[in-house]
Amino acid sequence: xxxxxxxxxxxxxxxxxxxxxxxxxxxxxxxxxxxxxxxxxxxxxxxxxxxxxxxxxxxxxxxxxxxxxxxxxxxxxxxxxxxxxxxxxxxxxxxxxxxxxxxxxxxxxxxxxxxxxxxxxxxxxxxxxxxxxxxxxxxxxxxxxxxxxxxxxxxxxxxxxxxxxxxxxxxxxxxxxxxxxxxxxxxxxxxxxxxxxxxxxxxxxxxxxxxxxxxxxxxxxxxxxxxxxxxxxxxxxxxxxxxxxxxxxxxxxxxxxxxxxxxxxxxxxxxxxxxxxxxxxxxxxxxxxxxxxxxxxxxxxxxxxxxxxxxxxxxxxxxxxxxxxxxxxxxxxxxxxxxxx
Amino acid sequence: xxxxxxxxxxxxxxxxxxxxxxxxxxxxxxxxxxxxxxxxxxxxxxxxxxxxxxxxxxxxxxxxxxxxxxxxxxxxxxxxxxxxxxxxxxxxxxxxxxxxxxxxxxxxxxxxxxxxxxxxxxxxxxxxxxxxxxxxxxxxxxxxxxxxxxxxxxxxxxxxxxxxxxxxxxxxxxxxxxxxxxxxxxxxxxxxxxxxxxxxxxxxxxxxxxxxxxxxxxxxxxxxxxxxxxxxxxxxxxxxxxxxxxxxxxxxxxxxxxxxxxxxxxxxxxxxxx
Numbered sequence: 331x332x333x334x335x336x337x338x339x340x341x342x343x344x345x346x347x348x349x350x351x352x353x354x355x356x357x358x359x360x361x362x363x364x365x366x367x368x369x370x371x372x373x374x375x376x377x378x379x380x381x382x383x384x385x386x387x388x389x390x391x392x393x394x395x396x397x398x399x400x401x402x403x404x405x406x407x408x409x410x411x412x413x414x415x416x417x418x419x420x421x422x423x424x425x426x427x428x429x430x431x432x433x434x435x436x437x438x439x440x441x442x443x444x445x446x447x448x449x450x451x452x453x454x455x456x457x458x459x460x461x462x463x464x465x466x467x468x469x470x471x472x473x474x475x476x477x478x479x480x481x482x483x484x485x486x487x488x489x490x491x492x493x494x495x496x497x498x499x500x501x502x503x504x505x506x507x508x509x510x511x512x513x514x515x516x517x518x519x520x521x522x523x524x525x526x527x528x529x530x531x532x533x534x535x536x537x538x539x540x541x542x543x544x545x546x547x548x549x550x551x552x553x554x555x556x557x558x559x560x561x562x563x564x565x566x567x568x569x570x571x572x573x574x575x576x577x578x579x580x581x582x583x584x585x586x587x588x589x590x591x592x593x594x595x596x597x598x599x600x601x602x603x604x605x606x607x608x609x610x611x612x613x614x615x616x617x618x619x620x621x622x623x624x625x626x627x628x629x630x631x632x633x634x635x636x637x638x639x640x641x642x643x644x645x646x647x648x649x650x651x652x653x654x655x656x657x658x659x660x661x662x663x664x665x666x667x668x669x670x671x
Numbered sequence: 672x673x674x675x676x677x678x679x680x681x682x683x684x685x686x687x688x689x690x691x692x693x694x695x696x697x698x699x700x701x702x703x704x705x706x707x708x709x710x711x712x713x714x715x716x717x718x719x720x721x722x723x724x725x726x727x728x729x730x731x732x733x734x735x736x737x738x739x740x741x742x743x744x745x746x747x748x749x750x751x752x753x754x755x756x757x758x759x760x761x762x763x764x765x766x767x768x769x770x771x772x773x774x775x776x777x778x779x780x781x782x783x784x785x786x787x788x789x790x791x792x793x794x795x796x797x798x799x800x801x802x803x804x805x806x807x808x809x810x811x812x813x814x815x816x817x818x819x820x821x822x823x824x825x826x827x828x829x830x831x832x833x834x835x836x837x838x839x840x841x842x843x844x845x846x847x848x849x850x851x852x853x854x855x856x857x858x859x860x861x862x863x864x865x866x867x868x869x870x871x872x873x874x875x876x877x878x879x880x881x882x883x884x885x886x887x888x889x890x891x892x893x894x895x896x897x898x899x900x901x902x903x904x905x906x907x908x909x910x911x912x913x914x915x916x917x918x919x920x921x922x923x924x925x926x927x928x929x930x931x932x933x934x935x936x937x938x939x940x941x942x943x944x945x
Binding site (some may be wrong): 344391392395398461473492494496530532533535540546547548658659662663666667669670671 | 724726728737789791806807809812813845894895896897900906908909910911912913
């Protein structure tokens with residue numbers, strides 16, 4: 331009796347550990363992004379490998395904070411960043427260097443998407459353009475410049491995003507640049523934001539809230555990204571997206587391999603799938619993300635609206651991620667003081 | 672085995688669990704508040720207490736908590752009295768209605784408030800149609816929204832605390848006061864209120880501590896512009912990764928709540944008078 335009990339217990343344990351070896355944990359960004367992520371990468375991955383993927387919803391800044399906190403015992407296998415945190419994470423030893431030979435699709439990536447695989451910075455699998463979202467029913471003349479946002483008539487219906495969100499940070503840094511500041515001096519940006527808030531603008535912190543503001547609460551214009559513009563247009567709203575003439579910040583969404591976990595093989599397969607042509611075309615069709623794999627072939631409307639290829643991508647502005655990370659805590663402090671009521 | 676030893680042994684597992692799972696980790700975290708690059712320091716506290724911005728956050732947290740406690744008391748006491756005086760079936764239904772908001776997830780509940788209180792929501796659009804407010808009026812993302820949301824969820828704590836005490840109150844005491852010539856309000860003031868003081872105190876304490884440390888509801892209803900202390904701690908931990916400062920803020924919050932506890936403990940030590 332005891333022997334059979336022992337045997338059944340050890341069988342259960344063995345099955346348990348075998349099952350564990352087939353699960354990887356990743357983060358995703360919630361909302362429409364996570365749905366596209368599931369459809370284009372995660373579900374095909376699960377079907378192809380039989381593994382299961384656990385998704386934790388965490389924005390890049392939060393995910394990075396968690397990774398640092400979990401240094402001794404990381405809980406993520408693959409971590410996705412949109413704000414350049416992979417550069418700092420690689421320097422701190424939180425990410426594992428990737429041998430390009432282990433990713434079958436690495437050779438087809440544009441150079442900007444794989445600046446430092448051997449140093450641990452994972453490849454970028456989506457590139458997003460920042461610009462102006464506007465309600466084309468209300469604003470008849472298409473805005474062309476970031477500085478159009480300084481028009482006081484629009485401030486009452488302007489939506490700003492908190493800088494805890496990568497898109498909010500990028501939008502703010504662009505506003506700062508337009509107002510005359512740079513990465514060493516964000517006071518002009520803060521002053522401009524203060525003016526906007528006095529004029530009646532509101533601040534939200536997540537992408538679904540932006541969508542809600544445009545859908546229900548009479549928002550006219552917001553500095554945000556091309557992917558959510560696409561989602562809103564898809565939902566039937568009269569939203570236009572335009573890249574400002576002063577420049578377009580590019581957001582590089584990367585998939586990175588976390589150090590200290592024992593699922594490297596499986597995780598690398600997930601990263602490889604993220605940069606495969608099929609996944610990239612799927613992402614472009616779902617939310618208009620620009621592919622980084624030159625073999626991804628876009629057709630029709632999607633091809634027209636999505637920046638693609640070395641040339642288009644090289645024109646994107648990239649605010650130095652090292653400086654952004656180093657200054658983040660000072661900036662968050664200053665931002666909180668500016669927006670506090 | 673003596674009684675006392677037996678009690679200690681029975682309580683030991685619970686105490687051990689509490690010590691390992693609660694006191695030790697919290698203690699370690701609180702120690703972070705005194706940590707500095709060159710050894711123990713009070714710099715983080717100085718930074719908090721010397722900065723007008725953070726003092727505003729602290730004052731807002733305390734002010735809102737006191738306001739919420741007061742409103743819960745003003746609504747909760749009459750509600751509890753009615754619940755105590757009606758029949759058992761009606762009381763059951765009233766209790767169910769009272770705790771129904773607690774049964775839904777806090778996030779779902781808060782999103783419900785967002786629908787009612789945002790710019791195009793029910794209340795602001797009604798006010799706008801009546802011509803009382805401007806075009807872009809919204810209750811959402813303001814201190815008023817936080818108070819409304821928190822009162823909804825903390826009212827059951829106050830009402831049920833007072834209800835428990837009122838149910839044990841002998842109704843003949845009230846009747847005696849009335850037959851002696853007291854008006855209804857006088858009998859409330861001189862008989863019911865003093866006797867229900869323990870319930871009022873317990874309820875107030877619960878509501879105050881819960882609202883001072885509350886995070887999700889003020890964060891969602893107040894938005895990024897209206898910060899309370901718990902939201903500030905969250906930002907320090909997740910965004911700026913300044914854990915020492917966040918721990919200092921946690922200590923200050925804890926101290927503030929403990930300060931409220933002290934008068935309560937002193938009041939409860941007084942021998943109960945019938």
